[in-house]
Amino acid sequence: MIKSMTGFGRYKEVIDGRDILCEVKSVNSRYLDASIKMPRLFSPLEDRVKQLASGYISRGKLDIYISVESITGEKINLSINKEYLDSYIKLLGEIKNEYNVIGEITLPMIASKNEVFNVRKVDDDLEAVWQAIEKVVKEAFSQFVDMRVAEGKKLQADILGNLSELERLAKLISVRALESVKVSNEKMKSRVAELMGAIPVDEARLLTECAVFADKTDINEELTRLGSHFSQFKAVFGEVVPVGRKLDFLVQELNREINTIGSKANDSEIARYVIDAKCAVERIREQIQNIE
Template identity: 40%
Template sequence: MVKSMTGFGRASREIDGYMITVELKSVNHRYFEFLCRCPRQYGFIDDKIKSFVNSKVARGKIECYVGIEALNTESADVVVNNTLANAYVKALKEISTNYDLKEDFGASTIARFPDVLIVRKSEEDEEKIWQLVKTVANEAVEKFIDMRKVEGKKMYDDVYSRSQFILDTVSFIEERSPQTVKEYNDKLVERVHDLLGDVTLDEGRILQEVAIYADKVAVAEETVRLRSHISQLRDFISSDEAVGRKLDFLIQEINRETNTIGSKCNDVEIARKVVEVKAEIEKIREQIQNIE
């Protein structure tokens, strides 16, 4: 069944001397877009977790937060990010000069700024850290996908219901269309009688005019294609694969066939039904925008 592109998942676990947290949230997007925030010293994780998530999620704009805290500080190193510390000092001095303020900041002030002091375990193994993060990330992704599935089920129900309305309307049009031809025939005969009185009618000519009209308003091909498109639509929304783009194309085809029927029909009842179908198509299109 289809999945929504909107989702959230979070997992946190103390594992092998680390407290690791992974959080994922997403909104709809045409492609797969991934933004990861994690401690600078673990920047090597960015590409790894992106590939990991992309192996399980096809589309959506995803924001990922990774928190890694070393719990065993006895074997940890505290590293000074001198480049960043110098930048903070320079900025503070500039503020003091520009605003004629006293330079009363010291080492403790600089140390409190984000990422100036980096705490990490001695001789950390990058692959080991990644495997720990991957374990927690897998839990977060499962929760993330579960939420997408729940939202996807709601979308499935809505799209299926609206597609049934379209099918019911197609049935109505198929039944109504031959009646419009008969009504045209009756009106044509009545009009000729009004104009010519008791003059004998040319039945052949009447039948020819009715045949031309019937061919002009015939929508059998369009209704057959509409049924086929709706069948495909239902197959797609029942699939576990990422079908959002396919659905986007398919709904355009459904809309095109509906427009053709609307332009061909010369009947108030059919025209009204076409308007109702187009309203349902638009609602389906809105749902499709958030399907993976």
């Protein structure tokens, strides 16, 4: 199944007196890069969120936003993070002394640093909170996946359209290649006869030279490999695992064969078909950049 790397999902629910919101969005990236923003109080749960996310996406830059707000007036205990505060004040003092900075260390300056305070909700059960957060995150990811699947179907339809165009061009090139060889041979014979005049022509030698020329310009192998790549492309669309990297490799192979055909074929009509084929491959390549 083709999935886009671009997606968005959002879910909100009140569970056990907590208003929990989760938003998930992703954009293209070669690897999975997950960024999570959630209340610092629940930061010990971040690894669980990442592990949960990895079950829904394997590639992409992923942003997850989670908010948890109490609607029952839960009590909060504040305490000073003395280790951090000591280091912070010491560092400010060193800056003043070393760089001759004028000014006093004030309470507002200290209070502006969130790290100075330890925040803890009274009787907060992380496991209970996790069960609630997990439910909301799963629902958000469900919407996220639905959107990526829908976008993936559009990408697949567009890619298959360009693939059909490539198949059409390959057939035209194949037909024209046969005609081109015949025309080239006739031109060669005519040119040799014109140059030699009344001198007898060695037909066997002439046929050999024509055969050598035909071999140098033969593109049957490239056309056969193109056909194989077309079949592989269609087969990949039926796989259930992420296929973005595999499709990227196949596009490189398509481009390689088409470039070889362009360099071998000594025919203006084939050259025109090759240009059109390159444009179709480039359109496919651009779409594949969005596929997981």
